[in-house]
Amino acid sequence: MEFDYTKDKIVIRDKVISALDKFALDFTKSLSKYANYVIVSGYVAILFGRNRNSEDIDVFVERIDFDRFKRFWIEISKNFECINTRDVKAAYWEYLSSGISLRFSKKKTFIPNIELKFPKMELDYWSLSERKKVLLDDHQLFIAPLELQIPFKLYLGSEKDIEDAKHIYGVFKDKLNLVLLHDFNRKFKTLDLFNRYLK
Amino acid sequence: MKKKLPRVDLKELKKLKEDNFRERLEFIDKYVEWLKKTPNKEWSSQQKELID
Numbered sequence: 001m002e003f004d005y006t007k008d009k010i011v012i013r014d015k016v017i018s019a020l021d022k023f024a025l026d027f028t029k030s031l032s033k034y035a036n037y038v039i040v041s042g043y044v045a046i047l048f049g050r051n052r053n054s055e056d057i058d059v060f061v062e063r064i065d066f067d068r069f070k071r072f073w074i075e076i077s078k079n080f081e082c083i084n085t086r087d088v089k090a091a092y093w094e095y096l097s098s099g100i101s102l103r104f105s106k107k108k109t110f111i112p113n114i115e116l117k118f119p120k121m122e123l124d125y126w127s128l129s130e131r132k133k134v135l136l137d138d139h140q141l142f143i144a145p146l147e148l149q150i151p152f153k154l155y156l157g158s159e160k161d162i163e164d165a166k167h168i169y170g171v172f173k174d175k176l177n178l179v180l181l182h183d184f185n186r187k188f189k190t191l192d193l194f195n196r197y198l199k
Numbered sequence: 200m201k202k203k204l205p206r207v208d209l210k211e212l213k214k215l216k217e218d219n220f221r222e223r224l225e226f227i228d229k230y231v232e233w234l235k236k237t238p239n240k241e242w243s244s245q246q247k248e249l250i251d
Contacts, residue, residue, distance in 0.1 A: 001235055001237065002238065003239075013239060014238070014239040014243075015239050015243040016239075016240060016243040016246075016247050017247070018243070018247040018250040018251055019250060046246075049234045049243070049246060051230065159220050163223060163224065163227055166227045167230075167231060170228065197224060
């Protein structure tokens with residue numbers, strides 16, 4: 001894997017785009033016209049080469065007002081549909097604003113889907129404000145900092161999550177801010193898991 | 200007549216599960232090693248085949 005890694009962005013050239021990549025790129029291209037967002041899920045590991053598929057892609061979107069959300073809804077509805085509801089007011093007020101995720105899939109499909117949510121915890125806001133740009137040739141995506149993703153995956157703790165963490169750490173270990181990574185390991189109490197499985 | 204079911208040794212299964220996990224982690228180390236020296240076009244073509 002060839003990539004350029006700087007503080008704010010990761011550039012990957014010549015990646016052959018998979019159906020899952022295209023799904024994520026199509027959705028986030030529309031979303032980015034209306035709001036800042038950050039991808040926080042296992043898709044981040046897949047984006048960087050992990051050989052597995054995923055049913056959903058978790059996305060935090062900054063808290064936008066209803067009018068802006070409605071404009072996004074009109075655009076996204078051209079190619080995607082919301083699995084939870086067809087009503088834009090319900091989507092905004094009864095789901096997003098009430099702390100419940102919205103799920104969007106391509107029309108007439110169910111999987112994969114985007115799980116879209118407003119940030120709730122301080123951690124979610126931090127992921128958004130510190131998001132990192134990923135450039136895939138002409139396409140771009142924003143992901144949560146890897147120094148957070150790795151300990152968070154360890155905290156989630158399923159075998160799949162630990163494998164994702166190991167993959168991301170293995171690929172980027174020479175580039176990561178290890179002080180920040182271990183600060184998060186301490187906060188999540190995942191230092192033992194990190195030492196046992198990732199080192 | 201009721202069929203005789205096989206004995207289930209949970210201790211043995213637990214060890215099997217742990218061994219599987221450890222082997223998968225070792226595989227990730229090897230895969231990442233390969234990934235890092237493989238051109239983007241090549242690894243991502245293989246990944247696309249798996250995902251699509």
